[in-house]
Amino acid sequence: MRVVVPFGGREPKTRLAPFFDADERRDFAVSMLRDVLDAVRAAGGDPAVVADAPVSVEAPVAVDDRPLTEVVGDELDGFDGDPVAVVMADLALATPAALARLFETDADVVAAPGLGGGTNALVVRHPEFSVDYHGASILDHRRIARDAGCSFAEVDSMRLAVDVDEPSDLVEVLVHGEGRAREWLVDAGVRLERGTGRVEAVRERR
Numbered sequence: 001m002r003v004v005v006p007f008g009g010r011e012p013k014t015r016l017a018p019f020f021d022a023d024e025r026r027d028f029a030v031s032m033l034r035d036v037l038d039a040v041r042a043a044g045g046d047p048a049v050v051a052d053a054p055v056s057v058e059a060p061v062a063v064d065d066r067p068l069t070e071v072v073g074d075e076l077d078g079f080d081g082d083p084v085a086v087v088m089a090d091l092a093l094a095t096p097a098a099l100a101r102l103f104e105t106d107a108d109v110v111a112a113p114g115l116g117g118g119t120n121a122l123v124v125r126h127p128e129f130s131v132d133y134h135g136a137s138i139l140d141h142r143r144i145a146r147d148a149g150c151s152f153a154e155v156d157s158m159r160l161a162v163d164v165d166e167p168s169d170l171v172e173v174l175v176h177g178e179g180r181a182r183e184w185l186v187d188a189g190v191r192l193e194r195g196t197g198r199v200e201a202v203r204e205r206r
């Protein structure tokens with residue numbers, strides 16, 4: 001299956017500014033992208049990156065600096081009967097098994113909801129479905145699928161639900177991550193702080 005992986009590499013992960021400077025955020029974002037590409041391939045997918053700036057990874061990269069919804073929308077406009085998946089580049093916990101379950105779920109549109117209302121991954125098998133990202137997009141995608149007469153299924157997956165946006169998401173990467181992104185965090189001096197409340201990620205040094 002063709003798997004589009006959108007990557008915003010110009011100024012990625014701004015919400016992690018309390019932890020990392022701009023160069024570090026880009027490095028970390030690329031390490032997550034590489035993990036996602038490996039997992040997609042191991043799940044049998046054929047990844048293609050669409051990025052707003054050039055990035056060097058082991059997959060074809062198309063550079064397009066339009067907003068996310070337009071770029072992904074164009075990819076879906078080319079629907080020719082073969083399913084197309086969209087998997088975000090910041091799913092640092094994605095495993096081949098979780099992605100295979102997404103790819104194999106049978107519906108016109110299959111979504112993996114993200115924490116906070118986003119849409120972390122999609123499989124599209126219907127020409128009338130379109131995307132509208134940002135702002136609790138899973139609600140919009142349910143509605144768009146219904147209005148287009150598409151069957152719609154959601155995959156309940158912790159590994160696909162965590163997109164790494166906020167400092168609290170770093171806890172999940174340290175606890176459950178298995179790839180480069182976790183290693184990058186450890187090398188950067190990010191560790192778990194166990195207090196009396198919820199475990200937090202802290203950085204030893206900058």
Ligand SMILES: Nc1nc2c(ncn2[C@@H]2O[C@H](COP(=O)(O)OP(=O)(O)OP(=O)(O)O)[C@@H](O)[C@H]2O)c(=O)[nH]1
Nearest residue numbers: 006007008012013014015050051052068088089090
């Ligand atoms: N091609 C493309 N991908 C984007 C763009 N903006 C975000 N993405 C990707 O879309 C996914 C979700 O991104 P967000 O978490 O909303 O944005 P972000 O820029 O990574 O992080 P923030 O700066 O914290 O909002 C990630 O895979 C991003 O790399 C864009 O303008 N173009």
Ligand SMILES: C[C@H](OP(=O)(O)O)C(=O)O
Nearest residue numbers: 118119120133134135137
């Ligand atoms: C792209 C966007 O991501 P979020 O802003 O939820 O990280 C969404 O999934 O709609």
